[in-house]
Amino acid sequence: MAAISSxxxxxxxxxxxxxxxxxxxxxxxxxxxxxxxxxxxxxxxxFSTIKRLATIAGVExxxxxxxxxxxxxRIKEEIGPDxxxxxxSDEMALSGLAYGSDGLIGSFYNVIPELFIKLFHAYKxxxxxxxxxxxxxxxxxxxxxxxxxxxxxxxxxxxxxGVEAGFARSPFSSLSKADEVLLKEELKRLKHTCHIxxxxxxxxx
Numbered sequence: 106m107a108a109i110s111s112x113x114x115x116x117x118x119x120x121x122x123x124x125x126x127x128x129x130x131x132x133x134x135x136x137x138x139x140x141x142x143x144x145x146x147x148x149x150x151x152f153s154t155i156k157r158l159a160t161i162a163g164v165e166x167x168x169x170x171x172x173x174x175x176x177x178x179r180i181k182e183e184i185g186p187d188x189x190x191x192x193x194s195d196e197m198a199l200s201g202l203a204y205g206s207d208g209l210i211g212s213f214y215n216v217i218p219e220l221f222i223k224l225f226h227a228y229k230x231x232x233x234x235x236x237x238x239x240x241x242x243x244x245x246x247x248x249x250x251x252x253x254x255x256x257x258x259x260x261x262x263x264x265x266x267g268v269e270a271g272f273a274r275s276p277f278s279s280l281s282k283a284d285e286v287l288l289k290e291e292l293k294r295l296k297h298t299c300h301i302x303x304x305x306x307x308x309x310x
Contacts, residue, residue, distance in 0.1 A: 110140040110168070115147035121154040125161070132163035140166040144193065152176055159184045168193045168210050169201070177204040195221075196247050199240040202228045213247055216259050219304045220246075242301050249291045254278035261285055265309040 111131060113124050132139050141158050143150050149171045150158075158164050159180075169177060170193030177190055192201020195211040198221060202209070214221050220243045227236035250258045257273040257280035264270065273279060280288070289310055296307045 108138045108140055108166070109135065110142070112142040112144055113147040113150065118148065121151070121157070124150065124154060125157050128158055128164060129161050132161050135163075137163070138166070139164045140168055140189075140191070142168045142170065142193075144168070144170040149173075152179060155180060156184060159188050165189060166191065169206065170194055172197065174200050174204040177201065177206055181205045196240075196244045198243070199224060199228060199236050212255070212259060213243065213250075216250075216262050216306055217243060217246055217304055220301075242295075242299055245295050245299060246292065246301075246307075249295060250288065252291070253284050253288050254280055258284075258288060261288075262306050266305045 109131065111128070113119070114127050119127070128139065128141055139161075141164055143155060155167065155176075158167070165187075166189035167180070168191045169180075172194065174192075174197065177192070180188060180190055189208075190206045191208045191210040192198060192204075192206035193210050194201065195209075195213040198209050198211070202225070209221065209225070220239050224236050224239040224243070227233075227239060250262070254273065254277065256277045260270040260273060261280050292307060293310050295301060296304075296310065301307055
């Protein structure tokens with residue numbers, strides 16, 4: 106299914122009315138459903154703005170990248186179960202699912218998908234201990250990577266398994282050879298000390 110995934114306008118601090126009008130104008134110009142983004146990059150939207158966006162014809166889903174996951178419950182309760190929510194904080198995937206998100210959209214799902222697929226299945230089976238263990242393992246990897254330039258690191262990690270994702274375009278920082286060596290050492294240590302199994306990018310180390 107084709108759809109538009111669009112972040113709100115940023116750079117300037119736009120009002121709720123301006124954000125709503127932005128999405129109204131996009132939705133009115135195309136015959137496609139819309140996934141709006143609630144993301145800190147563009148200043149997270151308050152709940153009243155999210156409710157207004159949900160009334161726009163064509164706006165049917167939201168990527169919710171904020172730590173206030175109690176609002177996911179409110180969205181489902183006050184907007185309705187058909188309005189789809191995707192949790193966008195990779196390090197809080199389990200929390201997002203537990204609070205009612207319909208799925209996950211994020212960055213590290215491209216790099217360590219195995220852990221999050223297992224986490225999702227454990228959550229569906231209500232195996233909370235396994236789900237928490239997998240989230241902890243994923244977070245250890247995420248926080249190790251975040252010590253280095255994130256975008257460049259993820260692209261380099263994908264190259265280890267034969268997925269050429271190019272390079273991080275300036276002004277994003279690149280990953281030096283020395284930093285790549287450090288990253289590999291950190292991930293090797295995690296792989297062995299935390300017994301992280303069946304993750305392709307770690308197998309390549």
